[in-house]
Amino acid sequence: MEKTLVVILLGPPGVGKGSQATKICSQYKLTHISTGDLFRENIKNQTELGKKAQDIMASGALVPDELVLSMLFDRIEKQDCKTGYLLDGFPRTLAQAQSFDKKLKPTDNLIVISLEASDETVVERISGRLSCKTCNRIYHKIVNPPSQEGLCDHCHETLYQRPDDKEEVVKRRLSVYKTQTKPLIDHYKKLNVLKTISGEHSIDKVFEDISIVLASTTGEKV
Numbered sequence: 139m140e141k142t143l144v145v146i147l148l149g150p151p152g153v154g155k156g157s158q159a160t161k162i163c164s165q166y167k168l169t170h171i172s173t174g175d176l177f178r179e180n181i182k183n184q185t186e187l188g189k190k191a192q193d194i195m196a197s198g199a200l201v202p203d204e205l206v207l208s209m210l211f212d213r214i215e216k217q218d219c220k221t222g223y224l225l226d227g228f229p230r231t232l233a234q235a236q237s238f239d240k241k242l243k244p245t246d247n248l249i250v251i252s253l254e255a256s257d258e259t260v261v262e263r264i265s266g267r268l269s270c271k272t273c274n275r276i277y278h279k280i281v282n283p284p285s286q287e288g289l290c291d292h293c294h295e296t297l298y299q300r301p302d303d304k305e306e307v308v309k310r311r312l313s314v315y316k317t318q319t320k321p322l323i324d325h326y327k328k329l330n331v332l333k334t335i336s337g338e339h340s341i342d343k344v345f346e347d348i349s350i351v352l353a354s355t356t357g358e359k360v
């Protein structure tokens with residue numbers, strides 16, 4: 139039976155989920171779905187969903203499950219998810235994880251990668267993070283700077299600091315992660331699909347470690 143690879147990237151804000159997601163999706167031909175990016179797109183277009191999510195996101199809290207779930211479930215029904223996809227920033231609560239479990243098909247090969255790093259590391263990374271509004275690529279002022287200062291390498295748009303990447307909001311996001319999202323590690327451990335990887339290293343080294351895990355699960359050569 140042909141299996142469809144479904145990867146979930148778990149981990150605190152700033153651990154490197156977005157950077158790794160881009161690399162994994164390009165290597166494994168997966169569709170990258172970031173619920174944060176989907177919300178930011180809705181805010182940019184001032185849709186009803188965007189208006190509902192805007193203030194919640196700016197405060198560092200989580201958008202209510204029912205809004206996240208209907209948006210996510212619509213997205214994974216699209217044609218580009220039929221051959222595999224990666225979820226970045228979803229699920230973030232046990233209720234989201236349980237609803238998603240029910241959506242999985244017997245042909246889906248689910249792998250959950252939990253990226254771990256200390257609070258100091260993630261705060262340092264977020265404070266230097268620059269994002270592209272157009273293509274969502276992520277840079278870091280010091281460890282992963284764009285070739286031309288302040289401009290995206292890919293689409294040459296001006297880079298910006300996300301409003302929720304400011305220090306006070308980051309603290310709230312980290313605490314929300316610990317109380318609401320970290321328990322998912324146990325949930326996926328019980329389902330026997332969890333792989334834990336240190337996110338403390340360079341982007342390339344973390345990707346190498348993820349590739350080894352994915353290759354052993356999918357039977358591909360590294």
Ligand code: AMP
Pocket residue numbers: 151172173174175177194195196198199200201202206226227228229230231234302311
């Ligand atoms: P991210 O880009 O993944 O850091 O997400 C930015 C913000 O979007 C979060 O702090 C939440 O407010 C909201 N968000 C993204 N994904 C979810 C989710 N799965 N559940 C609830 N809120 C989310």
